[in-house]
Each structure stands twice: as C-alpha cells, then as structure tokens.
Amino acid sequence: MTKLSNSDGFTNTLWKFFTSVKLSVFILLSLAMTSIIGTLIPQNENPMLYLKKYGEFRFSLFKSLDLFDMYHSWWFRFLLCMLTVNIIVCSINRLTATWKIIFPKTPKFNINRFRKMKNRQEWTSTSTPETLKTAYETYLKKRFKTFLVEPAENGYRLFAEKGRWTRLGVYVVHLSIIFLIIGGLVGSIFGFDGYVNIPEHESISSIFLQNSKLKKELGFEIRCNDFNISFYDSDMRNRNRMPKEYRSDLSIIKNNKEVIKKEIIVNDPLRYAGINIFQSSYGQTKASGLKYEKQAKMGQSIDMPGNTGTLKIEDFKSHFPYRGITLDNVYICVFTPKEGEPEHILIPENSRFDAMRNGDFIISIENLGNHLKITFTETGLKYYTGLQVTKDPGVPIVYTGFIFLIIGCYITFFMFHKKICVELTTAGGKTNVMVSGISEKNRPGMLSVTRRVANQLKHLK
Amino acid sequence: MTSSKIFSIITFLYGLALVLYIISWVFKKSFPGKLAVAATIAGATGNLAGVILRWIESYQMGIGHAPLSNLYESLIFFAMTIAIVHLFIAFKYKQRIIGVVSSPIPFLAMAYASLPKVNDSIQPLIPALQSNWLIAHVMACFIGYSAFAIAFGISIIFLLKSPDDEQQTGIMARIPDFDTLDDLTHQMVMFGFLFLSIGIITGAVWANQAWGRYWGWDPKETWSLITWLIYATMLHARLMRGWQGKRIAVLSCIGFFAVIFTYFGVNLLPGLHSYQ
Numbered sequence: 001m002t003k004l005s006n007s008d009g010f011t012n013t014l015w016k017f018f019t020s021v022k023l024s025v026f027i028l029l030s031l032a033m034t035s036i037i038g039t040l041i042p043q044n045e046n047p048m049l050y051l052k053k054y055g056e057f058r059f060s061l062f063k064s065l066d067l068f069d070m071y072h073s074w075w076f077r078f079l080l081c082m083l084t085v086n087i088i089v090c091s092i093n094r095l096t097a098t099w100k101i102i103f104p105k106t107p108k109f110n111i112n113r114f115r116k117m118k119n120r121q122e123w124t125s126t127s128t129p130e131t132l133k134t135a136y137e138t139y140l141k142k143r144f145k146t147f148l149v150e151p152a153e154n155g156y157r158l159f160a161e162k163g164r165w166t167r168l169g170v171y172v173v174h175l176s177i178i179f180l181i182i183g184g185l186v187g188s189i190f191g192f193d194g195y196v197n198i199p200e201h202e203s204i205s206s207i208f209l210q211n212s213k214l215k216k217e218l219g220f221e222i223r224c225n226d227f228n229i230s231f232y233d234s235d236m237r238n239r240n241r242m243p244k245e246y247r248s249d250l251s252i253i254k255n256n257k258e259v260i261k262k263e264i265i266v267n268d269p270l271r272y273a274g275i276n277i278f279q280s281s282y283g284q285t286k287a288s289g290l291k292y293e294k295q296a297k298m299g300q301s302i303d304m305p306g307n308t309g310t311l312k313i314e315d316f317k318s319h320f321p322y323r324g325i326t327l328d329n330v331y332i333c334v335f336t337p338k339e340g341e342p343e344h345i346l347i348p349e350n351s352r353f354d355a356m357r358n359g360d361f362i363i364s365i366e367n368l369g370n371h372l373k374i375t376f377t378e379t380g381l382k383y384y385t386g387l388q389v390t391k392d393p394g395v396p397i398v399y400t401g402f403i404f405l406i407i408g409c410y411i412t413f414f415m416f417h418k419k420i421c422v423e424l425t426t427a428g429g430k431t432n433v434m435v436s437g438i439s440e441k442n443r444p445g446m447l448s449v450t451r452r453v454a455n456q457l458k459h460l461k
Numbered sequence: 462m463t464s465s466k467i468f469s470i471i472t473f474l475y476g477l478a479l480v481l482y483i484i485s486w487v488f489k490k491s492f493p494g495k496l497a498v499a500a501t502i503a504g505a506t507g508n509l510a511g512v513i514l515r516w517i518e519s520y521q522m523g524i525g526h527a528p529l530s531n532l533y534e535s536l537i538f539f540a541m542t543i544a545i546v547h548l549f550i551a552f553k554y555k556q557r558i559i560g561v562v563s564s565p566i567p568f569l570a571m572a573y574a575s576l577p578k579v580n581d582s583i584q585p586l587i588p589a590l591q592s593n594w595l596i597a598h599v600m601a602c603f604i605g606y607s608a609f610a611i612a613f614g615i616s617i618i619f620l621l622k623s624p625d626d627e628q629q630t631g632i633m634a635r636i637p638d639f640d641t642l643d644d645l646t647h648q649m650v651m652f653g654f655l656f657l658s659i660g661i662i663t664g665a666v667w668a669n670q671a672w673g674r675y676w677g678w679d680p681k682e683t684w685s686l687i688t689w690l691i692y693a694t695m696l697h698a699r700l701m702r703g704w705q706g707k708r709i710a711v712l713s714c715i716g717f718f719a720v721i722f723t724y725f726g727v728n729l730l731p732g733l734h735s736y737q
C-alpha cells in the first residue's frame with residue numbers, strides 16, 4: 001500500500017467532512033434559522049428607513065452583516081455552496097458503493113435473514129412441494145421482476161424481488177436540489193429583473209433594474225399601443241372599485257420594424273428573445289404633449305394614434321355657418337371612435353381643435369398643396385402601463401429540478417425495494433410453507449406486502 | 462340551502478365526532494367510535510358540498526373563482542382536508558383512536574371561521590390571483606398542512622404517554638403503542654413533505670407567470686421554505702441517523718409551529734400573501 005502524502009491526507013479529511021449527514025442536518029437547520037432573519041427585517045428597503053428604524057449602531061451592525069439583503073449575502077451563498085458540495089460528495093460517495101448493490105450481476109438472497117423476520121407467515125398444506133412450487137412460481141413471476149428457485153433440504157426455496165431501482169429515488173431528490181441551486185445561480189448571473197412604466201401610445205427602449213435602480217438598454221423598443229382597464233363595480237363614481245382586469249396592447253419594435261404585437265394581461269406575459277414582459281401595475285399620468293404627424297388627401301380616412309378611431313376629412317369650406325356665426329376656412333371631418341357612432345367635427349385651418357375622447361388629442365390640419373398634414377398632440381391625463389421586464393435563463397433548469405424533486409420524493413417515500421422468500425419443506429406427508437419479506441426501509445409496509453402475498457398463496461393449490 | 466348554512470351544520474358534525482371519539486376512548490366502547498367515523502364522513506362530504514356550492518355561488522355573483530381566496534375560505538378547505546386525511550388513517554391504518562387528536566382541528570377551524578371577525582363574504586379576485594396554478598398551489602399546501610397537523614397531534618400523544626402506561630389499563634393504555642405512533646408520524650410527515658413540495662413548486666410556477674420570477678423571498682415564501690427545511694432535517698435525522706421516538710416527536714412539533722406561522726403568523730409581517 002502506498003503511503004498517503006500530506007495533501008492526500010488533507011483531501012481525505014475534507015472529503016470525510018463533506019460525507020457526513022451531521023453536516024447536512026447542520027446546514028439545513030442553519031439555512032432554516034438564518035432565513036428567519038430576512039422575514040423579520042424587511043429586505044432591500046431605503047437605507048434612510050433602516051437608519052430611522054434601527055438607529056446608528058444597529059444600522060451599521062446589520063449593514064456589515066448584509067442583513068438588509070441577506071439572501072444575496074456572501075454568507076448565505078456560502079451556506080448554499082456548502083449544501084451543494086455536501087450533497088454531491090455524499091451522493092458520489094454512496095452511489096459508487098451502492099451501485100453494485102442496486103444492480104448486482106446475480107441477485108443473492110440470504111435465507112437466514114428471511115427466517116428471522118418478524119413478518120413471516122407460516123402454514124401447512126396437504127399438497128406436495130413440487131405442486132406448490134409450480135403454482136407459486138407462476139404467481140411470483142407475474143408479480144415480481146426477479147425470480148429464483150433453489151432446492152433445499154426436503155423442498156425448495158423460492159425468492160422474488162422487485163423495486164431495487166427505487167433506491168435511486170433519493171439520488172433523484174438530491175440531483176433536483178443541485179438543479180435548483182444551479183438554476184438559481186444561472187438566473188442571478190445571466191438574468192435581470194426590471195420594471196418600466198410606458199404611457200399609452202409611447203415607446204421605451206430601456207428599463208430600470210429592480211435592485212440597483214440602474215438603467216438597462218433592451219436592444220429593442222416596447223410600444224404601448226393601448227391600455228384598458230375594467231372594474232368589478234361598473235359604478236364610475238365609486239373610487240374604491242377593484243380592478244378586474246387590466247390589459248396592455250404591446251408591440252416589440254426592432255430596427256423600426258414591428259416584430260411582435262400582443263395584448264398582455266396579468267398572468268399572461270409577452271415573451272421575446274428570452275425576455276418576459278409582464279403586466280404588473282398601471283397608473284395615470286399627465287400626457288406628454290407628444291405629437292403625431294400624418295398625411296391625408298381630401299376624402300381619405302386615416303387611423304388616429306393609439307388605435308382610438310379613424311378620422312376622415314370630407315370637405316373644406318371657406319365660409320361655414322355654425323350656430324349662428326360663420327366660420328372661415330374650416331375642414332369638415334368625420335370622427336369614428338373605436339366603439340361608438342361616427343360624429344361630425346369641424347376643424348378650422350391652422351388652428352387647434354380639441355374634441356376627441358375627453359380631449360385626448362389636439363388636432364390641427366395644414367394644407368401643403370398636394371396633401372394635408374394632420375398633427376395630433378396629446379393632452380390631458382392618460383394611463384400608463386406598469387411592466388415588469390425580466391430575463392431568467394435559469395428557469396428551464398429550475399423547472400427540471402422541480403420535476404425531479406416531485407418524482408424523487410414520490411419514489412423515496414412511497415415505493416420501496418421488496419424481497420420475498422417462500423420456503424417449502426416436507427415434514428410427515430405435509431408441506432410446511434413459510435413466507436417472509438425483507439425491505440431495507442419500509443418495515444411496516446413490508447408487513448402488509450408479506451401478508452397479502454401469503455394470503456394469496458394460501459389459495460393456490 | 463346556502464353554503465353558509467351547510468357550514469354551520471358541518472361545524473356541529475365535527476364537534477359531534479370529537480365528543481364521540483372522546484367517549485369511545487374514555488369508556489373503551491367501539492360503537493361511539495364507529496359513530497364518530499360516520500359523523501366525520503358526513504362532515505367531510507357536507508364540507509365538500511359546501512365548498513362546491515360556494516364556488517357556484519361566486520359564479521352566480523358574476524365573480525366566479527375557486528373558494529380559496531381568503532382566510533375564511535382557506536379555513537374551510539383546511540377543515541375538509543384534515544377530515545379526509547384523518548379518515549384515510551382510520552381506514553388504511555385501522556387507527557380510529559387517532560381521531561381524539563385529529564378531530565379537534567376541523568372543528569376548531571370551522572368554529573374559528575364562523576367568528577364575526579373573519580370576513581365570510583365572497584369577494585372578487587384581484588388580477589394576480591386569477592390563475593389555475595393558484596388553485597393547485599393552495600390545494601397542495603393545505604393537503605400538506607393537514608398531514609403535518611395530524612403528525613403533530615400524534616406526536617403530542619407520543620410525548621404525553623409514558624412508558625409505564627403500556628403495562629397499565631388506564632385510558633392512556635388504549636392509545637396505540639410507541640412504534641405505531643412513531644411510524645404514523647413518519648408516514649404523515651412523508652406525505653405532508655411531498656405535498657408541501659408540490660405546493661411550493663406550484664406557487665413558484667404561478668409567481669413566475671404573474672411576476673416573472675419564481676422566487677422572491679417574501680416572508681410567506683421564506684417561511685414555507687423554513688418549514689420545508691425543518692421537515693427535511695427531520696427526515697434525514699430519521700433515515701440516516703436512526704432518530705426515532707421522542708426526538709422525532711419533538712421535531713414534528715417544531716415543524717408544525719413553522720406551519721402555523723407560515724399560515725397565520727406571516728400576516729404580522731408585510732408581504733403579498735397575507736390573507737386580510
């Protein structure tokens with residue numbers, strides 16, 4: 001045997017340290033305990049609030065321990081790392097040793113262990129061991145994966161087993177935890193979580209990051225074509241109405257081309273290039289005074305900005321009597337709102353007209369000879385949509401972990417490796433039958449399996 | 462018949478079951494025990510009918526949603542899942558006497574729900590709560606909580622029982638033996654752990670659909686993780702270090718305090734989940 005060098009000794013000690021279940025119990029409990037802190041101290045608040053709440057001394061103490069963002073602190077991450085290393089080392093350590101037990105070339109059974117089991121069932125039968133053997137063999141082969149017969153003194157021993165592979169369930173669980181941690185890590189390194197408010201009819205190309213409040217360029221534009229909100233209580237005067245649904249009609253614009261258009265609601269986001277855009281809030285803001293310019297010919301219908309309706313310029317009159325006075329140089333137009341009846345409106349040339357949809361736009365018309373230039377200027381209050389914009393490439397990894405976790409827990413908790421032994425021995429013209437079962441993990445469960453098998457075998461002749 | 466009338470009847474049925482279980486236990490008679498099971502079956506069936514009726518009522522009001530959206534509705538659902546898990550033990554493990562500790566919970570939950578300070582009106586749902594994942598999330602969590610609640614009840618009797626009781630004939634002797642109690646606790650914790658995991662996972666998927674992040678460390682999320690970690694510790698202590706009996710019973714109690722805090726206590730802390 002070669003002598004271990006010093007560094008090998010150290011590696012060994014380290015390896016041993018990480019194979020201990022005491023360590024996992026310790027880490028699991030430490031994570032549970034420290035997580036409580038973050039629920040008592042609100043996380044990621046304004047430093048001024050903390051200072052006011054905790055005073056100078058506790059503020060600087062908590063700050064130095066990263067307690068204001070503890071789930072991202074170095075020591076919490078360190079615990080998670082220890083957990084990962086612990087699971088990996090333990091699993092490798094155990095798996096190499098148990099793989100051979102789990103998948104042996106030739107299954108082995110130890111009759112003495114079966115004879116000692118408390119769950120064994122015994123009775124005598126008048127049939128010969130040979131008859132019973134044939135009948136039992138058919139029964140056991142149908143229900144168990146592996147089957148083996150061996151002759152014994154004055155009879156036979158039948159062995160059957162199934163579910164060896166279920167011992168791998170716990171490794172599936174541990175693998176799932178590793179997936180969750182890696183997925184979380186990938187998300188926090190390569191992903192982001194931001195928000196932005198976009199007033200109706202406007203576009204943005206950058207967002208603000210949730211944690212740092214820094215600006216981030218998206219590389220494309222998001223335009224809010226329209227925003228709509230509906231309430232449970234249709235009484236407009238009730239100021240405390242609960243919103244039932246809010247939806248934004250969004251377009252993604254890349255290189256001045258609209259690539260996607262979709263209406264989003266809460267729980268139904270828009271996904272583009274790995275980036276998710278969620279409806280998260282809304283509010284009202286003063287209009288920006290933004291101008292939209294369009295061209296039209298006489299008699300032509302044009303779309304209003306923000307999908308609010310259409311406008312058709314029907315005629316131009318130098319003199320137009322209206323409510324007892326005569327207007328000079330007016331355009332006679334038909335405005336058709338998106339929902340509602342068309343109405344006539346008059347727009348004096350080179351002036352401003354303000355009559356649309358509670359005064360959303362000021363419209364002015366200018367004659368440029370070969371065509372008309374129409375300018376829409378936004379006014380008044382308008383809605384903005386509050387969007388959460390996130391990217392998390394770790395999600396598929398995390399979801400894989402979720403699936404493994406559920407499957408692994410189910411296998412570990414509710415399935416088990418079952419070994420059954422039936423011993424047939426003749427004594428005084430009769431056959432003594434013994435049925436006994438072994439399971440490493442689930443003794444009470446094995447008792448009922450053994451009983452059930454025994455009861456069914458009793459009816460076989 | 463309205464759902465609230467049904468709920469007052471089942472509160473009575475659960476109370477009746479509790480009294481019958483105690484009579485059966487103290488006077489060592491099996492007939493009241495059978496009646497208690499019958500009362501629990503009637504209660505759970507009525508409970509389910511009431512939940513479905515309330516669901517229908519919410520549609521008739523034009524704000525249809527699953528009745529799992531506020532404290533009142535969650536208590537009623539909780540009572541139902543505990544009654545069902547309890548019946549499962551009564552039939553699968555043939556341990557009727559466990560009813561002495563598991564039947565107070567549905568009764569207390571229903572009684573608490575009927576207090577005037579718990580708002581029992583059917584309220585509309587804010588948009589973030591309109592998701593099928595939310596229904597799966599709440600259901601899985603409450604099934605898990607129920608199993609943990611029963612494990613807690615069993616652990617309590619485990620801790621109250623002294624080894625001398627096994628030899629004697631007093632009322633404590635009619636409680637199942639230590640091994641059975643220990644095994645039942647373990648079965649319930651495994652069952653609860655699976656459902657709590659499913660609950661946390663469906664909650665994460667829902668959060669990812671509603672806010673674009675599956676985990677946000679809000680207090681309720683964190684407390685459900687703490688609960689999960691405590692039970693994971695307990696499972697490892699038992700499976701790997703062979704812990705059994707008293708120590709497991711104590712851990713099961715600690716775990717259940719975490720469950721209760723996740724359910725009620727978190728309302729004292731700020732966050733998205735609080736049922737007002």
Ligand code: HEM
Nearest residue numbers: 020021024083086087090091094170173177412693700701
């Ligand atoms: C979350 C659900 C988990 C379940 C259901 C679970 C289940 C189990 C089970 C049943 C065993 C016994 C394995 C055997 O007998 O071969 C085990 C062992 C172990 N578990 Fe877990 N585990 C979980 C999470 C974790 C976590 C988060 C850690 C973190 C450190 C961990 C660390 C360990 C270690 C170190 C062992 C001993 C491993 C071995 O010797 O193979 N487990 N676990």
